């Protein structure tokens with residue numbers, strides 16, 4: 105296990121997480137920002153969630169590229185270079201005790217009097233925290249999860265990883281309230297993605313995922329699955345999935361950095377295939393776990 109890097113700004117405590125706020129590493133309870141931060145007043149910012157296995161970051165460059173794309177889209181200059189991001193994130197990881205961590209980072213347009221117009225002087229707020237990354241439950245790989253379809257009522261810039269997640273929050277909560285684990289979103293008769301995940305189906309033994317564009321987040325997990333399928337010469341098409349195709353699919357999966365690849369075995373109360381994660385899921389999941397193992401030191 106790597107040793108924590110100590111800096112003069114560091115604080116430490118046995119049981120309280122250390123977070124990063126604007127260049128300083130402080131105990132969570134000591135991290136404070138102004139109520140005038142535009143993240144708080146407008147949801148004006150973007151974020152990333154990056155897993156680390158044995159303290160090694162999963163696809164860091166891909167996450168940093170997407171962060172940069174999100175920042176460019178909302179016209180905030182990236183406050184750190186790729187090297188500074190890497191050093192800061194690694195230091196945060198090393199200052200927290202768990203081997204497997206989920207790093208949350210967000211950049212907002214900073215503190216300014218509440219006014220829709222951008223502030224004259226740019227002074228973004230950078231915040232990062234990490235939480236223990238839980239292993240996926242074995243129950244999930246035996247039984248899969250249930251999902252419901254809901255109307256995708258989000259804005260049309262879903263490729264930006266915006267901290268304004270109210271629509272996603274309401275959609276996911278509706279799914280939970282109805283006894284499901286995820287909402288699969290439908291826009292104009294086509295499935296876009298989940299409330300907090302990307303979507304794959306299997307049809308005629310071919311994987312299908314909707315193409316990237318403004319209506320969905322370009323997921324890092326999604327990209328890895330596409331790469332795995334290409335390497336293993338598994339049929340994969342990036343094309344739109346109609347509501348009918350979704351309901352008639354051989355297999356349905358939702359993917360994200362924290363969910364990994366979750367097989368949806370019940371959709372809108374109807375059992376998919378035999379109600380268990382299917383053979384294509386097992387094959388891709390094995391390759392995905394193999395990729396994760398390459399990051400592990402133990």
Ligand SMILES: Cc1ncc(COP(=O)(O)O)c(C=O)c1O
Pocket residue numbers: 153272297298299300301302320321322323324325326359360361362
């Ligand atoms: C709306 C949405 N789509 C897709 C994803 C999956 O992205 P990733 O694989 O990079 O975690 C997420 C992750 O949180 C998400 O919130």
